[in-house]
Amino acid sequence: xxxxxxxxxxxxxxxxxxxxxxxxxxxxxxxxxxxxxxxxxxxxxxxxxxxxxxxxxxxxxxxxxxxxxxxxxxxxxxxxxxxxxxxxxxxxxxxxxxxxxxxxxxxxxxxxxxxxxxxxxxxxxxxxxxxxxxxxxxxxxxxxxxxxxxxxxxxxxxxxxxxxxxxxxxxxxxxxxxxxxxxxxxxxxxxxxxxxxxxxxxxxxxxxxxxxxxxxxxxxxxxxxxxxxxxxxxxxxxxxxxxxxxxxxxxxxxxxxxxxxxxxxxxxxxxxxxxxxxxxxxxxxxxxxxxxxxxxxxxxxxxxxxxxxxxxxxxxxxxxxxxxxxxxxxxx
Numbered sequence: 001x002x003x004x005x006x007x008x009x010x011x012x013x014x015x016x017x018x019x020x021x022x023x024x025x026x027x028x029x030x031x032x033x034x035x036x037x038x039x040x041x042x043x044x045x046x047x048x049x050x051x052x053x054x055x056x057x058x059x060x061x062x063x064x065x066x067x068x069x070x071x072x073x074x075x076x077x078x079x080x081x082x083x084x085x086x087x088x089x090x091x092x093x094x095x096x097x098x099x100x101x102x103x104x105x106x107x108x109x110x111x112x113x114x115x116x117x118x119x120x121x122x123x124x125x126x127x128x129x130x131x132x133x134x135x136x137x138x139x140x141x142x143x144x145x146x147x148x149x150x151x152x153x154x155x156x157x158x159x160x161x162x163x164x165x166x167x168x169x170x171x172x173x174x175x176x177x178x179x180x181x182x183x184x185x186x187x188x189x190x191x192x193x194x195x196x197x198x199x200x201x202x203x204x205x206x207x208x209x210x211x212x213x214x215x216x217x218x219x220x221x222x223x224x225x226x227x228x229x230x231x232x233x234x235x236x237x238x239x240x241x242x243x244x245x246x247x248x249x250x251x252x253x254x255x256x257x258x259x260x261x262x263x264x265x266x267x268x269x270x271x272x273x274x275x276x277x278x279x280x281x282x283x284x285x286x287x288x289x290x291x292x293x294x295x296x297x298x299x300x301x302x303x304x305x306x307x308x309x310x311x312x313x314x315x316x317x318x319x320x321x322x323x324x325x326x327x328x329x330x331x332x
Contacts, residue, residue: 021083028075029168035062035079036069037149042081047127054082095133095141103138108161108318113170113307115139115148118318119162121295125153135162152178152256159321160193160300170307177305178256190304193251193261194320196297196328197237197270198283201247206237208264212257223277224259226267233257235264244291244331246273250301261298273297291330292323299324 024042026033039051039060054060055069059082062071073079095103102120109116119125119135126134133141136150151163151174165171177188213230215223234254241248247270251261262278265271271279273287274296287293299320306313320328 022081024079026073026077031075033073035071095138113167115164117162121159124156157296158298161303161318191253192302194299194301195249196273197247199270201239208235224263233260291327293327
């Protein structure tokens with residue numbers, strides 16, 4: 001390892017001090033990891049925005065050259081990590097004890113390779129953009145000696161299954177399975193959601209094959225819309241039952257685009273109940289007042305996949321969140 005060594009753990013630098021510049025050799029088992037994720041592991045507690053800033057400014061070098069955040073590293077690569085102000089990284093305040101207990105209780109499955117939670121609504125998958133404690137940061141706080149990486153993400157307002165990998169091999173295999181989801185005729189991971197759609201959906205299964213494009217509104221807010229130049233996106237909606245003139249549905253998605261279910265539901269004229277971005281404000285207000293639905297009615301209910309080249313099947317499920325089940329019950 002080249003460069004100065006960082007201060008040993010016992011010598012806590014003063015606030016405002018800078019870490020030393022260092023060059024880290026990428027371990028063989030980290031081959032294939034994105035540069036931004038590798039840096040987040042090296043700069044514990046650093047916000048993602050700071051990591052991107054360091055990469056964009058050219059302060060991070062891979063084998064002596066500039067690199068993009070999404071670059072896939074190889075074992076043996078030399079990564080120069082610049083000095084970082086401890087004010088920027090900071091000794092982050094630990095998540096509140098009550099929140100830690102809530103997140104500990106959200107674990108629905110764990111083995112030597114995976115940790116799976118039933119993510120509560122309102123919790124971001126990861127921190128950033130003013131969010132101190134996302135799901136991954138909180139689970140790392142609960143498992144300080146365990147390497148944890150997000151396999152996929154859920155919208156902040158969506159509840160349900162969120163998978164984290166404990167081993168690099170599991171992360172790589174699951175990411176490969178997720179890529180299969182976008183290819184014709186193959187589904188590496190079967191993902192099913194439960195949702196309440198506004199209005200009366202037709203019986204049977206309605207498949208929505210509509211390409212989605214992510215745009216940015218003023219202020220940097222992401223907004224997704226159906227667009228012929230977007231990415232291929234396929235969702236299958238199946239009505240489970242009628243409730244109060246609305247449709248309680250299971251949704252199977254074959255692609256995992258940003259806001260896919262929400263935009264596809266809007267596209268067919270039956271937006272997700274409680275959706276304040278793509279939904280019907282008048283219906284949302286009525287549901288809030290009449291049945292107490294205060295958030296997006298969307299829940300990641302089940303995941304099915306197999307690791308070890310298909311030899312080890314996983315079937316994961318998370319019960320419908322209590323607030324959604326209560327609202328459904330009140331609809332009659």
